[in-house]
Amino acid sequence: MIMTKNLSQIKESVFQANLDLPNSGLVKLTWGNVSFIDREEQIIIIKPSGVPYQSMTPENMVVTDLDGNVVEDNLKPSSDLSTHVVLYKNFPKINAVVHTHSKWAVNWAQSGRDIPAYGTTHADAFYGDVPCTRSLTTSEINGDYEAATGNVIVETFSKRNIEPLSIPAVLVNGHGPFTWGETLSKAVENSIILDEVAEMALHTEALSYNRRISQDLLDKHYYRKHGLNAYYGQKGSTKNFI
Amino acid sequence: MIMTKNLSQIKESVFQANLDLPNSGLVKLTWGNVSFIDREEQIIIIKPSGVPYQSMTPENMVVTDLDGNVVEDNLKPSSDLSTHVVLYKNFPKINAVVHTHSKWAVNWAQSGRDIPAYGTTHADAFYGDVPCTRSLTTSEINGDYEAATGNVIVETFSKRNIEPLSIPAVLVNGHGPFTWGETLSKAVENSIILDEVAEMALHTEALSYNRRISQDLLDKHYYRKHGLNAYYGQKGSTKNFI
Amino acid sequence: MIMTKNLSQIKESVFQANLDLPNSGLVKLTWGNVSFIDREEQIIIIKPSGVPYQSMTPENMVVTDLDGNVVEDNLKPSSDLSTHVVLYKNFPKINAVVHTHSKWAVNWAQSGRDIPAYGTTHADAFYGDVPCTRSLTTSEINGDYEAATGNVIVETFSKRNIEPLSIPAVLVNGHGPFTWGETLSKAVENSIILDEVAEMALHTEALSYNRRISQDLLDKHYYRKHGLNAYYGQKGSTKNFI
Amino acid sequence: MIMTKNLSQIKESVFQANLDLPNSGLVKLTWGNVSFIDREEQIIIIKPSGVPYQSMTPENMVVTDLDGNVVEDNLKPSSDLSTHVVLYKNFPKINAVVHTHSKWAVNWAQSGRDIPAYGTTHADAFYGDVPCTRSLTTSEINGDYEAATGNVIVETFSKRNIEPLSIPAVLVNGHGPFTWGETLSKAVENSIILDEVAEMALHTEALSYNRRISQDLLDKHYYRKHGLNAYYGQKGSTKNFI
Numbered sequence: 001m002i003m004t005k006n007l008s009q010i011k012e013s014v015f016q017a018n019l020d021l022p023n024s025g026l027v028k029l030t031w032g033n034v035s036f037i038d039r040e041e042q043i044i045i046i047k048p049s050g051v052p053y054q055s056m057t058p059e060n061m062v063v064t065d066l067d068g069n070v071v072e073d074n075l076k077p078s079s080d081l082s083t084h085v086v087l088y089k090n091f092p093k094i095n096a097v098v099h100t101h102s103k104w105a106v107n108w109a110q111s112g113r114d115i116p117a118y119g120t121t122h123a124d125a126f127y128g129d130v131p132c133t134r135s136l137t138t139s140e141i142n143g144d145y146e147a148a149t150g151n152v153i154v155e156t157f158s159k160r161n162i163e164p165l166s167i168p169a170v171l172v173n174g175h176g177p178f179t180w181g182e183t184l185s186k187a188v189e190n191s192i193i194l195d196e197v198a199e200m201a202l203h204t205e206a207l208s209y210n211r212r213i214s215q216d217l218l219d220k221h222y223y224r225k226h227g228l229n230a231y232y233g234q235k236g237s238t239k240n241f242i
Numbered sequence: 243m244i245m246t247k248n249l250s251q252i253k254e255s256v257f258q259a260n261l262d263l264p265n266s267g268l269v270k271l272t273w274g275n276v277s278f279i280d281r282e283e284q285i286i287i288i289k290p291s292g293v294p295y296q297s298m299t300p301e302n303m304v305v306t307d308l309d310g311n312v313v314e315d316n317l318k319p320s321s322d323l324s325t326h327v328v329l330y331k332n333f334p335k336i337n338a339v340v341h342t343h344s345k346w347a348v349n350w351a352q353s354g355r356d357i358p359a360y361g362t363t364h365a366d367a368f369y370g371d372v373p374c375t376r377s378l379t380t381s382e383i384n385g386d387y388e389a390a391t392g393n394v395i396v397e398t399f400s401k402r403n404i405e406p407l408s409i410p411a412v413l414v415n416g417h418g419p420f421t422w423g424e425t426l427s428k429a430v431e432n433s434i435i436l437d438e439v440a441e442m443a444l445h446t447e448a449l450s451y452n453r454r455i456s457q458d459l460l461d462k463h464y465y466r467k468h469g470l471n472a473y474y475g476q477k478g479s480t481k482n483f484i
Numbered sequence: 485m486i487m488t489k490n491l492s493q494i495k496e497s498v499f500q501a502n503l504d505l506p507n508s509g510l511v512k513l514t515w516g517n518v519s520f521i522d523r524e525e526q527i528i529i530i531k532p533s534g535v536p537y538q539s540m541t542p543e544n545m546v547v548t549d550l551d552g553n554v555v556e557d558n559l560k561p562s563s564d565l566s567t568h569v570v571l572y573k574n575f576p577k578i579n580a581v582v583h584t585h586s587k588w589a590v591n592w593a594q595s596g597r598d599i600p601a602y603g604t605t606h607a608d609a610f611y612g613d614v615p616c617t618r619s620l621t622t623s624e625i626n627g628d629y630e631a632a633t634g635n636v637i638v639e640t641f642s643k644r645n646i647e648p649l650s651i652p653a654v655l656v657n658g659h660g661p662f663t664w665g666e667t668l669s670k671a672v673e674n675s676i677i678l679d680e681v682a683e684m685a686l687h688t689e690a691l692s693y694n695r696r697i698s699q700d701l702l703d704k705h706y707y708r709k710h711g712l713n714a715y716y717g718q719k720g721s722t723k724n725f726i
Numbered sequence: 727m728i729m730t731k732n733l734s735q736i737k738e739s740v741f742q743a744n745l746d747l748p749n750s751g752l753v754k755l756t757w758g759n760v761s762f763i764d765r766e767e768q769i770i771i772i773k774p775s776g777v778p779y780q781s782m783t784p785e786n787m788v789v790t791d792l793d794g795n796v797v798e799d800n801l802k803p804s805s806d807l808s809t810h811v812v813l814y815k816n817f818p819k820i821n822a823v824v825h826t827h828s829k830w831a832v833n834w835a836q837s838g839r840d841i842p843a844y845g846t847t848h849a850d851a852f853y854g855d856v857p858c859t860r861s862l863t864t865s866e867i868n869g870d871y872e873a874a875t876g877n878v879i880v881e882t883f884s885k886r887n888i889e890p891l892s893i894p895a896v897l898v899n900g901h902g903p904f905t906w907g908e909t910l911s912k913a914v915e916n917s918i919i920l921d922e923v924a925e926m927a928l929h930t931e932a933l934s935y936n937r938r939i940s941q942d943l944l945d946k947h948y949y950r951k952h953g954l955n956a957y958y959g960q961k962g963s964t965k966n967f968i
Contacts, residue, residue: 050474050475050476079466103445119594119660193512204591204594216622217620234535293960321950348926380942416846603836603902604901685836688837701867701900708805
């Protein structure tokens with residue numbers, strides 16, 4: 001049972017978060033999508049498939065159940081919906097997912113490499129290298145492709161024992177980035193940061209004396225912004241939902 | 243016999259498509275041109291030569307017959323018209339052609355290399371490497387140069403057995419890109435995508451573990467957007483003309 | 485005893501200088517901070533921590549004493565305040581400090597390298613290579629980290645015998661740039677110039693015949709803009725405070 | 727004897743041409759200058775030194791005689807005036823000069839290399855590689871530096887037997903580009919084109935199969951835009967002054 005008033009607010013928020021992608025220069029044409037999960041109401045709200053940003057409205061946002069079945073007779077959801085669904089099922093602390101083809105993150109995905117933690121800009125948001133998944137197998141590609149994309153992300157975090165909120169980003173091999181967060185704004189912000197550190201890492205390597213920052217510098221920057229002893233920012237500002 | 247009302251609408255569409263090039267950052271100064279063919283009316287409508295975008299009007303669009311002879315006493319057509327004419331004659335399914343000197347595609351053209359299909363951003367639009375033509379011979383350059391440019395494109399697609407709508411883009415060796423499509427908007431969109439994947443491919447190579455994506459991932463991404471079993475986007479949205 | 489009228493003017497100036505960072509493309513999200521010291525009134529005015537630029541007001545600027553203790557009950561100051569405090573104590577001629585994560589300067593900081601003086605654009609602002617500090621030790625990172633960041637900058641300038649106003653910029657190893665100046669506008673301008681020459685230096689190296697400019701060309705460009713015999717610009721324009 | 731009405735029109739044109747530099751992204755801060763010579767009236771009109779573009783007015787343009795002596799009691803002229811004067815004296819067909827520190831051209835100047843003619847974008851404007859001068863000697867730097875900068879440009883064109891209007895651009899070694907033309911708009915346009923082809927050439931080399939385009943392709947593209955047999959653009963459009 002969905003409360004109509006709340007739903008229209010969520011649709012508006014998901015709509016705005018989707019618009020943030022082209023406005024931040026992360027998305028060209030229709031190459032991106034943002035979704036939000038309301039775990040109490042048991043619904044997912046996601047961008048419709050292939051609708052230009054200029055003509056998109058909050059009402060166009062598509063509502064599905066937790067398995068990705070459309071619950072309102074409306075536009076088709078983003079074709080990447082199944083990937084979002086898998087992430088929500090396996091990463092219970094996240095409430096928003098963003099997918100883009102932002103160019104610098106894509107470069108790393110296409111090269112099949114993790115983005116190394118070369119500096120504190122990276123460490124402020126990601127506690128370690130941003131992982132790149134293995135390539136999908138032929139049967140994964142020819143089966144339920146978008147779900148397989150989600151599964152290989154989950155596999156990557158599981159095998160490497162990474163907590164999804166400590167590194168809220170991944171590169172899908174040969175494809176591009178997904179990011180997430182506890183809130184819509186955090187998930188979008190992580191996409192912005194990911195593309196910036198992806199560009200920095202590429203040029204850092206070009207300057208040839210590359211090395212990861214030390215573990216203690218990584219710890220310092222990450223934990224002054226995250227966790228119980230964080231002291232960056234104003235009090236109480238880290239827990240705002242949506 | 244040209245229907246005046248329809249012609250002025252087509253001129254307006256061709257004018258707008260030409261403006262999309264500088265607005266998308268693909269074209270500086272006057273370095274680009276878009277044309278449209280109305281195969282029923284047997285006319286080609288193309289940007290005039292060397293007119294700045296700021297002062298250009300829909301009425302300035304030049305109308306020619308299918309051999310490129312101007313049929314209205316107006317401005318001179320783009321000096322690349324003969325290339326467009328050759329493409330329309332040899333690629334019967336295309337209705338719009340775009341030429342730019344967009345910088346990332348030009349880099350590949352100047353290096354004389356195909357753009358490899360390094361990722362799904364590429365696969366979503368181009369079913370395989372975007373081909374670069376051979377260099378023109380001295381006699382081709384000193385003869386009907388612009389027609390020879392069209393002919394070497396046709397030769398490239400013919401020799402490699404590429405269907406022009408499956409890879410709606412080419413790099414002319416030492417020169418720059420041409421793209422095309424069934425509609426004006428698709429042809430322009432292909433220029434935008436081409437420059438983006440050209441940039442990504444260059445930086446992907448810089449990251450050194452490069453390889454093409456697998457054939458089945460290429461198939462998956464291309465065919466979820468194209469052909470009978472496409473499921474990306476809203477129903478019925480892929481066939482809009484102009 | 486702070487004169488209220490003057491203070492509100494300084495807050496406005498510090499606020500504007502902070503806004504100059506995102507407006508110049510040097511700062512994304514909240515990744516930057518500018519401070520000003522009023523050495524007569526013995527106060528430092530600095531950006532608050534983690535406040536978005538869109539909602540920031542001049543009143544939000546935080547006032548501290550010369551040790552960085554907040555003297556107005558207000559927002560928390562930038563978490564980098566201690567670095568600014570160390571710089572003001574050790575570099576008595578500077579009155580403004582800027583910190584950013586501007587991408588091209590960060591690339592050099594992440595590679596742990598000085599930015600070489602490859603051209604006159606560099607020489608116009610910086611009299612020699614822009615130094616990169618050593619890495620911080622584990623105990624420095626786990627102690628008073630932000631003060632240690634200031635100390636390693638001071639150490640770098642002291643060991644290399646560099647006058648801070650002759651090279652008003654530094655790269656903190658693995659982190660990013662700090663710049664300063666006699667005035668707010670000069671400190672911000674130095675951040676703009678630093679990022680530009682950092683980009684130029686990276687691409688100059690890519691072009692492979694790199695070498696520093698000669699000492700006398702460095703002297704010529706620096707001293708036609710700086711010092712008693714400067715003849716660049718209009719008379720009397722180099723000494724405006726704030 | 728200067729005709730006042732005409733002079734104010736020229737000042738307005740020089741002012742607008744100077745504004746075109748930051749508007750085209752070629753110039754940051756005050757790093758550029760444009761001048762115009764009225765060979766009949768025997769005056770040079772140039773941007774004042776170090777005046778921000780935002781506060782500059784047409785009246786601020788400085789008028790000098792053909793030796794660079796200020797003939798109106800006004801602001802100081804650009805410190806690069808002497809370079810412009812040398813170019814006007816030695817290149818009698820040019821009527822406008824532009825100097826910038828545009829980043830891609832500067833990269834080549836800092837690497838001390840000519841920009842190779844890698845493609846038709848280059849050939850459309852420059853009939854061959856854009857030359858980079860030798861470095862200035864210590865005595866040239868410490869003498870009349872700005873005149874020496876002009877002299878080394880003239881020496882470069884003379885030794886290599888280049889007609890200044892066939893390659894209306896140069897890189898001063900370790901410094902940056904100068905461009906020129908018969909008109910103000912052509913000189914500014916050449917700066918725009920120079921920076922674009924400088925960027926393309928750098929990335930073309932990164933793609934590793936680099937080679938100059940053939941002499942006949944260079945001839946074709948240059949001469950379809952220039953000279954008696956040019957057929958690009960509208961009739962009579964290539965000779966507009968100012």
